[in-house]
Amino acid sequence: MTARSSTPAAVLAAAALLTAPGLARAADDASCATVRMPDPGWTDIASTNAFAGLVLAPLGYEQRVETVAVPVAFQGLKTGELDVFLGNWMPMQADTVDPMTESGDLAVIHNNLEGVKFTLAVPNYVAEQGVTDFSDLAEHADQFGQQIYGIEAGSSVNQKMKDMIASGDFGLTEWQLVESSEQAMLAQVERAVRGEDWVVFLAWEPHPMNTKLGMTYLTGGDEWFGPNLGSATIRTVSRKGFAEACPNLGKLFDQMTFTVDMENTVMAAVADGSGDFSEAAEAYVKEHPGMLDAWLEGVTTLEGEPGLPAVKTGLGLE
Incomplete structure (x- = not known):
């Protein structure tokens, strides 16, 4: 009788530790540590992938970008070989994407660029x-x-x-x-x-x-x-169940929004020889650090620490 009554107390004690202020909490399972993202060889997606990589690294995630054609990218999301794609152009890709979302093979996370x-x-x-x-x-x-x-x-x-x-x-x-x-x-x-x-x-x-x-x-x-x-809307899409399996990443990608000026600035810097996409994206963020506040609200590192200060520290902003 004593042994049975002690189990709920132990569970409550563990829960209290996990929710105690100041203690780290694992945000995503270790299986989420690598984020696989396609690049169809488009300059705009190279730019947005660079922004994502800039944030993912100090959060403790590894970004793996694979250069594949668009049909292969969507097939990779369908089979679970890829995780997130930042380049679903709508309505132009509707004939491909709508059947996949209706069948549940693809999930729409967020509209990341408008107009x-x-x-x-x-x-x-x-x-x-x-x-x-x-x-x-x-x-x-x-x-x-x-x-x-x-x-x-x-x-x-x-x-x-x-x-x-x-x-x-x-x-x-x-x-x-x-x-x-x-x-x-x-x-x-x-x-x-x-x-x-x-x-x-x-x-x-x-x-x-x-x-x-x-x-x-x-x-x-x-x-x-x-x-x-x-006029098109660019959406962030993912493999089935990605946001549920990796809720911290799901939150990040749901909040990661771009602008035409942002992408044009990065692409122009690369075209002018001012650096590669990662360097150009980093330069843009350092000139506009406030953009990180919206992207990282409520987002943690892979280990469960607050995400915004980790990213700012990683970028030399703090």
Whole structure:
């Protein structure tokens, strides 16, 4: 009888110790210590991944970034081989993502960036010749070589553009989509700009191309890219059960929000040779340390210590 009555007391004593002020509490299980994140080779995701890595390290987590194509990234989240992706562009990726969220294979954590642009564009000198709308493309087919430059094969937006071409909208049925990496596409566009050749290409903001190229977004593509020049929301998504298994990380990623200016600043610094993405992200945070307050509210280290002072100490801000 005595032995049975002592068990509740022991449990209560342990609970009191765990909740006592000033004592460390394990925030996440050790299995959460490594955070696997994809990078499709996009400059904007390299920037946001760098911000995440900057915070994760002093919190005691290891960030492992894997360079994979977008379809592989979503498949990796579905199979549990990847944990968190900061680059779910909506509504452009809806055909891929919506079935995964409806089936429970993918979890939406947070809208991390609002109001971005994502549609076709031309250099300013082409726009000055009267090409400002999707409907203007067909009459200049020869000057464009009947080509639209897109990003990597298998991406949702490339399929959307193929469907647009095949549909007969805008009279582009004889046109070809040129698929390549972001870097290869932009290299081709830059070559065209140097020679003032005509080129139409997939463009988006945030990205340094917006200031580097001198470009004009085309109107009239609302049916295919959405209104307001393809205005998009970027979401943070994760593998099934990630936030439940790793609640501290779930809280961090739920609070990690970016701005167009923030990402543009980091990408421009890298493009200008001022450092790599991690260095550029660190420089931005040190100039705007207040952003950490919102990101780290209620977040702890892996060992359960307060997260904000740990990160500030790790970045030399305290």
